Amino acid sequence: MSSDAVLPAPRIARPRLRRARRVLMFVLSMVLVAVLWEGYKWLGPQNGGEVFGWKILPRAKDSIMPHVGDIWSRFGDPINRASDETVLSVVAAGVWFSFRLVLAGFAMGLVAGVALAVLMTRLRVAERAILPYLVISQTVPLIALAPLIATWGGKVEIGGWEWPRWLTASVLGAFLTFFPIAVGTLKGLKSPPPAALELMDSLASPWHRTLFTLRFPAAVPYIVPALKLGAAGAVIGVIVSEISTGLRGGIGRLVTEFGQKATSDPAIVYTAVLGAAVLGLLMAGLIAIADAIFMRNRPKEIES
Amino acid sequence: MSAVEVLGVDKIFNAGKTGQVDALVGIDLTVEPGEFVSLIGPSGCGKSTLLRLIANLTEPSSGGITVNGKSAKQSRLDQDYGMAFQQAGLFEWRTVARNVELPLELKGWDRSKRRARAREMLELVKLPDFADHMPWQLSGGMQQRIAIARALAAHPPLLLMDEPFGALDEMTREHMQAELLRICAETSTTVIFVTHSIPEAVYLSTRVVVMSPRPGRITDIIDVPLGGARDDDTRETGGFFEKITEVREALRGAEFGTGARGIEDR
Numbered sequence: 206m207s208s209d210a211v212l213p214a215p216r217i218a219r220p221r222l223r224r225a226r227r228v229l230m231f232v233l234s235m236v237l238v239a240v241l242w243e244g245y246k247w248l249g250p251q252n253g254g255e256v257f258g259w260k261i262l263p264r265a266k267d268s269i270m271p272h273v274g275d276i277w278s279r280f281g282d283p284i285n286r287a288s289d290e291t292v293l294s295v296v297a298a299g300v301w302f303s304f305r306l307v308l309a310g311f312a313m314g315l316v317a318g319v320a321l322a323v324l325m326t327r328l329r330v331a332e333r334a335i336l337p338y339l340v341i342s343q344t345v346p347l348i349a350l351a352p353l354i355a356t357w358g359g360k361v362e363i364g365g366w367e368w369p370r371w372l373t374a375s376v377l378g379a380f381l382t383f384f385p386i387a388v389g390t391l392k393g394l395k396s397p398p399p400a401a402l403e404l405m406d407s408l409a410s411p412w413h414r415t416l417f418t419l420r421f422p423a424a425v426p427y428i429v430p431a432l433k434l435g436a437a438g439a440v441i442g443v444i445v446s447e448i449s450t451g452l453r454g455g456i457g458r459l460v461t462e463f464g465q466k467a468t469s470d471p472a473i474v475y476t477a478v479l480g481a482a483v484l485g486l487l488m489a490g491l492i493a494i495a496d497a498i499f500m501r502n503r504p505k506e507i508e509s
Numbered sequence: 510m511s512a513v514e515v516l517g518v519d520k521i522f523n524a525g526k527t528g529q530v531d532a533l534v535g536i537d538l539t540v541e542p543g544e545f546v547s548l549i550g551p552s553g554c555g556k557s558t559l560l561r562l563i564a565n566l567t568e569p570s571s572g573g574i575t576v577n578g579k580s581a582k583q584s585r586l587d588q589d590y591g592m593a594f595q596q597a598g599l600f601e602w603r604t605v606a607r608n609v610e611l612p613l614e615l616k617g618w619d620r621s622k623r624r625a626r627a628r629e630m631l632e633l634v635k636l637p638d639f640a641d642h643m644p645w646q647l648s649g650g651m652q653q654r655i656a657i658a659r660a661l662a663a664h665p666p667l668l669l670m671d672e673p674f675g676a677l678d679e680m681t682r683e684h685m686q687a688e689l690l691r692i693c694a695e696t697s698t699t700v701i702f703v704t705h706s707i708p709e710a711v712y713l714s715t716r717v718v719v720m721s722p723r724p725g726r727i728t729d730i731i732d733v734p735l736g737g738a739r740d741d742d743t744r745e746t747g748g749f750f751e752k753i754t755e756v757r758e759a760l761r762g763a764e765f766g767t768g769a770r771g772i773e774d775r
Contacts, residue, residue, distance in 0.1 A: 400594040407592040
């Protein structure tokens, strides 16, 4: 029975080998960035340069582009002469502080985005009424929004509960998270073909059963890439909000604080920038884990 | 009690507006338990619409439909029928066994009972070793057999099929037709089967319902007395060819002046 031949399972590279190769590529890419950085310092003009009359080449001198080694060793030094706290511990504490705000914002954005997508799937009127506003909402400049939310939040008081200052940063993170998740989830919830929906109807499945048995599982390949966009949004929202509302404790604040020391201590600026990058990597790692869990046993077709 | 009774059913889309379509007009059809009835006709004759009316996936504009002596809606709510479509439509995130269990889940069966029934159904469609495979690991013909197992999992007395073998190659298709007859005989299931193919309709059916478009209506009903036990040799008999000719001529008559489009003559 040639027609009944089982298709071979898709070729999957041995996972351990693949993982090792990924780690290797990651390390290699970091080495490459360091080499490029040092190479430019070696070859580039000390006081910047012009290309066809345009001043676009950055200055390669140590006070603008410190050596990679200097940035690295700066992590181990005390933050200032009066303190025995190292830069590393300060940056790590800042990343940890911001990471929790990002997680809170991401969670709020996820709940709001999925709830909106479900509402828009249930009621076509809702889709037409809500979707344009969602698009418009994303054009509001973040820097303008942060103080506004902080002011509104300051007026909120429910039975003794007061709006904590960090919540403004999380809300702004949620504001950037919910949009890609709402749009991606909506597309996913509407992805089942008519025959699949008719099958559920023929089995007398009520709407909420069809939602959880068919629509949500079918939406997973659309939701996972949306989570990636949403996670990036949460990081940006929190950092921008920390900077524009002056919230202390997070990596956003450290970026501005260290920035002010740029002339006397150029290396420390980049420790905060690297800290912000690590924050992004932490979220990317979380989403990669979610991806691996939710997409197991799936044909790998839809890639974003 | 008849398995299906359709009385004076009309189905009009966009009634009273421009672009009104008389999908079905004056349909009367009675199907007795144990029958295998095929609906055949060119595109636009309303055969799929008729099937979906019986399944209560859409409501008639007028007329009445009873399934197992109940209203079509009540029968759907009671899962009195199973349904299979042209695409197998298996859920790619579920194992084969969990796909077969889907109707039982919606009926609220407990896990061990579902497991046992899924195993039984996979035996029936001769794929007992594939319970834990994912659907995308199976060929098109195997997927369609799983879809039939799913449709029959709750042991419904009626099976509604909308061109279930339309996407399969000819060899697989003939094999699946024989399998379907065996399965229906073993489970004594009544079948209503929509198809484009004349030989498929004749080989499978006890009666072939010939339909024509604009407006969609039944123009002929042809008995196929080839007996219950049919196998590949049946396809070589004179009686089989006679019936194919009869159905083809009925289709030509139904299509007077317009030409039978969308009919496979093989």
